[in-house]
Amino acid sequence: MTELDTDAVLRLLQEVAAEVIDPRFRSLAEGEVHEKNPGDLVTVADHEAEVLITRALLAAYPEAVVLGEEAYAQDASLVTRFAAAGAAGAGGHAFTVDPVDGTKNFVHGSPDHAVMVAEVRDGAVTRSWIWQPQHQDAYVAEHGAGAFRNGERLATTPPVGAPATWRVTTSRRRWLGQGIPGLRPFELTWVCCGVDYPHLVAGDADALLYGHAHPWDHSPGSLLLTEAGGHVGRLDGRPFDPTEQGPALVAAADRATYDELVARAAEHPLG
Secondary structure (H helix, E strand, O other): OOOOOHHHHHHHHHHHHHHHHHHHOOOOOOOOEEEEEOOEEEEHHHHHHHHHHHHHHHHHOOOOEEEEHHHHHHOOOHHHHHHHHHOOOOOOOEEEEEEEEOHHHHHOOOOOOEEEEEEEEOOEEEEEEEEEOOOOEEEEEEOOOEEEEOOEEOOOOOOOOOHHHOOEEEOOHHHOOOOOOOOOOOEEOOOOHHHHHHHHHHOOOOEEEEOOEOHHHHHHHHHHHHHHOOEEEEOOOOEOOOOOOEOOEEEEOOHHHHHHHHHHHHHOOOO
């Protein structure tokens, strides 16, 4: 068995994107886009990319459980096997794969989409990769070793103004224009976790607010953010667990911002 170092996984994502995703960008043919559920799109690029990435990961780590977004759509029991393998104390090994994060953006010709993989051991994300093919930006993080964009180390910039000046974005459209007393109304994220988290790290937002959290959506960005100095946790104050499909999640530029948002949300719950 030949394990994949961090650079090798990044090259894998880049090669798969070049082979099956990039040629379809703004060139999807009739019949190459479908709805898994109303409004939840999937394309032939999603399916083909996930198969190639999963095959390569299992060739290197045959004992691992690979939780792909599209595989989960076909077999919901996969998330249970993933949770068992990646849980704290389990001694297992797991990966998440999001072959085209931001599929709706991809379908509508927006460059804001990404290919993402995260490695999970002992209840924590240990390595993660985000490749934005149209922006040519590669984000890589390793637990305890930092977060990087195209090889340059990243660090978050905590908000310096009062909470009333913070820019809090949300992907939950029914929360748009709402807010928590003392905060600005929520704005829309970039509607792609593989783009949202890098924007948060870059200081283009102070916090991200999600109504739900699938492991393949948030595991890669959570490690990128925390290694850069930010914090991720549930809206109810519980820590983020990559093996849990949990409720509302907050990602913030630092722990103090997260704590403030959680405290305010507890006093004024979101509908």
